[in-house]
Amino acid sequence: MSSHPVYQSLDHHVGGTPLIRLKRLSELTGCEILGKAEFMNPGGSVKDRAAWGIITRAEEQGLLLPGQTIVEGTAGNTGIGLTVIGRARGHDTVIVIPETQAPEKIRILETLGADVITVPAKPYTDPGNYNHIASDLAEKNGWFWANQFDNTANREAHFRTTGPEIWRQTAGTVNAFAASVGTGGTLVGTSQFLKSKNSNIASICADPYGAAIWSWFTHGHLDEDDGDSFAEGIGQGRITKNLEGFQTDAAYRIADQTALTIIHHLLHEGLCLGLSSGINIAAAVRYAMEHGPGLTIVTILCDSGLKYESKIYNQEWLFDNEFDTDLPLESVLG
Numbered sequence: 001m002s003s004h005p006v007y008q009s010l011d012h013h014v015g016g017t018p019l020i021r022l023k024r025l026s027e028l029t030g031c032e033i034l035g036k037a038e039f040m041n042p043g044g045s046v047k048d049r050a051a052w053g054i055i056t057r058a059e060e061q062g063l064l065l066p067g068q069t070i071v072e073g074t075a076g077n078t079g080i081g082l083t084v085i086g087r088a089r090g091h092d093t094v095i096v097i098p099e100t101q102a103p104e105k106i107r108i109l110e111t112l113g114a115d116v117i118t119v120p121a122k123p124y125t126d127p128g129n130y131n132h133i134a135s136d137l138a139e140k141n142g143w144f145w146a147n148q149f150d151n152t153a154n155r156e157a158h159f160r161t162t163g164p165e166i167w168r169q170t171a172g173t174v175n176a177f178a179a180s181v182g183t184g185g186t187l188v189g190t191s192q193f194l195k196s197k198n199s200n201i202a203s204i205c206a207d208p209y210g211a212a213i214w215s216w217f218t219h220g221h222l223d224e225d226d227g228d229s230f231a232e233g234i235g236q237g238r239i240t241k242n243l244e245g246f247q248t249d250a251a252y253r254i255a256d257q258t259a260l261t262i263i264h265h266l267l268h269e270g271l272c273l274g275l276s277s278g279i280n281i282a283a284a285v286r287y288a289m290e291h292g293p294g295l296t297i298v299t300i301l302c303d304s305g306l307k308y309e310s311k312i313y314n315q316e317w318l319f320d321n322e323f324d325t326d327l328p329l330e331s332v333l334g
Helices: 023-029 047-060 077-088 103-112 130-141 153-160 162-169 185-197 213-219 256-269 275-291 315-320 329-333
Strands: 019-021 032-037 070-073 093-098 115-119 176-180 202-208 250-254 296-301
Touching (some): 023 032, 023 256, 023 275, 023 329, 032 162, 032 275, 047 153, 047 185, 070 077, 070 130, 093 103, 093 130, 103 115, 153 162, 162 185, 176 185, 176 275, 185 202, 202 213, 202 275, 213 250, 250 256, 250 275, 256 275, 275 296
Parallel strands (some): 032 296, 070 093, 176 202, 176 296
8 A cells, every 4th residue: 555645844945956967168178077956946047055954953052942933144045035935934034134135135135025124234343233133133032043044954954965966966966066155064064074985075165356265265364355245145255153163175266258258158157156056166166177187076156046136137237336247258267
């Protein structure tokens, strides 16, 4: 007798995303350049994994009670993940987001039912930084503060899900993993699992200009006076608890133009990605050029470019910000 099928709600369907071969870049480098399709998560980004890990761990520990409101400071995607997964588990969300983020993400959060508070973009050292505002709101209202940057349930979620998935999907043949740093959870948790299976698997940090983590991993200090980036959700100026005690095998600073060239060419392969995905892919390509051919390199396709249509896929915005959309793909291989 066959057993009755078991059906699960939305929060049980985070992860299990496919690996996509980036055909042209694989051909140009002689390596397998593979992207983990995190835009296929329920909330549309890799941050669903952190949201799931933070919520479920807090519930297990009695820190997040049934029906309690979740508050978080976020560039958008973690807020979307917390809202989607939180609501599926009976929690409302209050999301504090810098007003500089893509309007598409703010509209998505509002549509999903989050209470969205937009604030001026200020550095972490400023009391008006969006993370500090979220923390203050939690304390004042008795809400649960997700604290994605310093809550290590974030990186544990990637150790429990992203790393094992990549190991299985590549049948253990993966040689390197590349990811950018926002909180540090994706890079650290995934790398720690992969290295537990094979210590020779390289961990690669992809950092936008204006961030400090490339400098930390390369020189041991947080020197960030090197430009700026339009990439959202990545770029860090301090060592979060998710980053503490971790060292990569390679780190690259990636220019926005390089990342933009990559994602615009990937439209020809049916992929529409955000700028952070382009930065991740560029780092994977740099490593392939330095250490290949013949390697299998996995990176993260963080989210869909449709969330940034008004910016990085808008010809007027691109022109105003002096980006060239006609550069050959080979130009990113230098």
